Amino acid sequence: MITQPPSPPLRLVVDLNRCQSYGQCVYAAPTVFRFHGEESLEYDYAPDAGVRREVARAAAACPVQAITLGGATEPAPTASGDDR
Amino acid sequence: MTAPAAAGLRTGRIVVVGASLAGLRAAEALRDEGFTGELTLIGEEPHEPYDRPPLSKAVLSGRLSCDHIVLPQVRNIDARWLLGTRATGLDVPGRRVELADGRSVAYDRLLIATGTRARPWPVQAGGRLDGVHVLRTREDAERLRGALLASPSRVLVIGAGFTGGEVASSCRELGLAVTVTQRSATPLASALGGVIGRATADWYREAGVDLRPHTTVRTLEGHPSGRLRRAVLSDGTTVDAEVAVVATGALANTEWLAGSGLAADHRGAVSDAGCRAMTADGRPVEDVFVAGDVARWPHPRYPGQLLRLDHWDNAVAQARTAAHNITHGPGEQLVHRPLPAFWSQQFGRYLKSIGVPALADQVVVTQGSLDRRQFVAAYGLQGRLVGAVAVDSPRVLEGYAALVESGAPFPPLLGASDGPDHLDPVDAAFPGRAAGSPPDHAVSAPAPTAHR
Ligand SMILES: Cc1cc2nc3c(=O)[nH]c(=O)nc-3n(C[C@H](O)[C@H](O)[C@H](O)COP(=O)(O)OP(=O)(O)OC[C@H]3O[C@@H](n4cnc5c(N)ncnc54)[C@H](O)[C@@H]3O)c2cc1C
Ligand code: SF4
Numbered sequence: 001m002i003t004q005p006p007s008p009p010l011r012l013v014v015d016l017n018r019c020q021s022y023g024q025c026v027y028a029a030p031t032v033f034r035f036h037g038e039e040s041l042e043y044d045y046a047p048d049a050g051v052r053r054e055v056a057r058a059a060a061a062c063p064v065q066a067i068t069l070g071g072a073t074e075p076a077p078t079a080s081g082d083d084r
Numbered sequence: 085m086t087a088p089a090a091a092g093l094r095t096g097r098i099v100v101v102g103a104s105l106a107g108l109r110a111a112e113a114l115r116d117e118g119f120t121g122e123l124t125l126i127g128e129e130p131h132e133p134y135d136r137p138p139l140s141k142a143v144l145s146g147r148l149s150c151d152h153i154v155l156p157q158v159r160n161i162d163a164r165w166l167l168g169t170r171a172t173g174l175d176v177p178g179r180r181v182e183l184a185d186g187r188s189v190a191y192d193r194l195l196i197a198t199g200t201r202a203r204p205w206p207v208q209a210g211g212r213l214d215g216v217h218v219l220r221t222r223e224d225a226e227r228l229r230g231a232l233l234a235s236p237s238r239v240l241v242i243g244a245g246f247t248g249g250e251v252a253s254s255c256r257e258l259g260l261a262v263t264v265t266q267r268s269a270t271p272l273a274s275a276l277g278g279v280i281g282r283a284t285a286d287w288y289r290e291a292g293v294d295l296r297p298h299t300t301v302r303t304l305e306g307h308p309s310g311r312l313r314r315a316v317l318s319d320g321t322t323v324d325a326e327v328a329v330v331a332t333g334a335l336a337n338t339e340w341l342a343g344s345g346l347a348a349d350h351r352g353a354v355s356d357a358g359c360r361a362m363t364a365d366g367r368p369v370e371d372v373f374v375a376g377d378v379a380r381w382p383h384p385r386y387p388g389q390l391l392r393l394d395h396w397d398n399a400v401a402q403a404r405t406a407a408h409n410i411t412h413g414p415g416e417q418l419v420h421r422p423l424p425a426f427w428s429q430q431f432g433r434y435l436k437s438i439g440v441p442a443l444a445d446q447v448v449v450t451q452g453s454l455d456r457r458q459f460v461a462a463y464g465l466q467g468r469l470v471g472a473v474a475v476d477s478p479r480v481l482e483g484y485a486a487l488v489e490s491g492a493p494f495p496p497l498l499g500a501s502d503g504p505d506h507l508d509p510v511d512a513a514f515p516g517r518a519a520g521s522p523p524d525h526a527v528s529a530p531a532p533t534a535h536r
Binding site: 011013015016017019020022036037038039040042044045046047068070071072 | 151152458
């Protein structure tokens with residue numbers, strides 16, 4: 001059912017409860033992560049596939065492992081319930 | 085064909101209703117736990133799961149578009165997705181979920197993860213007017229963002245809870261005039277009490293928000309065209325505004341459970357401590373589970389009441405517990421007893437909380453200072469530490485979390501280098517509670533109007 005394109009889109013989420021604003025991700029991938037205000041981390045959940053290496057480096061550099069990488073969710077948005 | 089109800093389930097059919105944060109994380113955890121059977125995700129929204137916290141922050145401010153808040157799928161879940169499909173009924177003995185299109189889906193185990201929705205403004209008081217918004221979904225955020233881009237002369241935010249504060253903050257970032265009404269003396273009063281609430285009121289005022297404490301909106305009035313024109317407040321004054329954002333709490337999405345025999349109402353769907361749904365007459369149902377914002381359950385740490393947490397962290401953790409218990413037998417069941425945690429970002433500040441401050445009778449600033457707007461406040465109930473809030477100091481909270489977990493005394497003994505010489509606890513000033521009296525229902529926190 002789920003077909004993976006050759007270069008699957010990048011997806012990530014940061015657990016902001018865990019994030020301690022160390023900023024390592026901001027150094028590693030500045031186009032994806034940034035601070036808004038003194039300590040508030042903001043980031044792009046679906047950055048361009050071209051920054052995959054930087055994002056992987058950011059995830060690895062995060063001292064509290066707050067960054068989760070994954071692929072696209074590829075549901076088939078249908079309304080076809082079935083009768084069994 | 086059907087697995088015996090009491091044993092763990094690794095094959096057969098699992099249906100998850102609610103395809104958002106809790107639903108997706110539960111589906112992934114079910115596969116992680118070794119479930120190899122048929123997995124169906126039913127979600128009313130047409131979108132793949134996305135994250136809601138940025139809706140009131142980066143999305144409203146225009147720094148992130150809704151295409152960029154989609155949640156990653158951390159493993160292949162090999163599920164059948166029924167998106168844009170609303171569940172309308174549940175037949176517990178027949179093990180079927182009824183859908184809006186008249187069909188039904190059979191299950192061996194069911195997970196209820198339908199979350200909450202924003203409490204709407206009453207129709208009689210102007211709720212149908214053009215320009216009146218709530219904020220819970222992508223569509224809500226896009227609609228509101230469009231309204232803000234049209235440069236309204238003033239935005240009225242009804243309610244200074246977390247969502248209201250974040251919306252007001254985003255509006256100020258866009259340079260819009262903002263009035264915020266708040267029933268209690270300060271913002272966030274029911275979640276954090278009046279002492280810390282007063283500090284957050286300063287953020288509003290410094291950002292140029294017209295904050296109206298002790299005030300409710302009586303009615304919203306429109307032009308003959310049906311567009312919002314002004315609000316009449318409880319003190320008799322009026323506020324001219326073309327946009328109003330109603331941020332007065334949330335209602336659980338449980339209507340589809342009506343008639344199922346489950347204990348469920350606008351406050352949530354009740355489960356036991358192992359996430360098993362309860363019937364209205366107080367028995368756990370073996371094959372129906374509940375997780376996320378919709379769940380109300382007896383948290384072992386906070387006995388005598390049912391807890392509902394509208395927090396990201398809880399949705400993820402409860403989804404995992406439910407998935408574990410769905411797939412394991414009676415001897416291996418987990419109890420859902422997380423230390424509550426959440427964050428908020430408003431007026432350029434990063435606020436984080438652990439435990440349940442709303443339970444407290446006393447509060448004390450343990451690090452930094454309220455004036456410097458960088459501080460940690462600890463909350464105590466009858467001499468025990470029950471929670472802590474940190475503003476722009478995220479790194480220290482873990483230590484407080486460990487103290488709350490271990491039932492440490494209040495005021496806490498910290499010896500922090502940036503702490504005051506001597507701790508001076510004061511009444512936490514939660515609205516509607518006499519000083520020193522313990523809360524009566526505080527852990528049904530956040531109370532419906534108190535929070536997201
Ligand atoms: C604007 C906003 C800002 C927030 N900011 C923060 C924050 O800063 N920090 C924090 O900790 N938390 C925050 N939260 C809370 C966090 O987003 C929630 O805790 C989280 O989304 C809960 O996930 P859930 O899956 O339980 O519920 P939901 O995300 O509400 O998902 C429930 C899903 O079920 C679907 N559904 C409902 N009824 C049916 C039905 N009958 N049939 C099929 N599908 C149905 C809904 O359409 C929805 O997609 C915020 C929430 C909002 C709205
Ligand atoms: S590296 Fe980790 S802890 Fe530091 S800011 Fe990024 S996500 Fe937060």
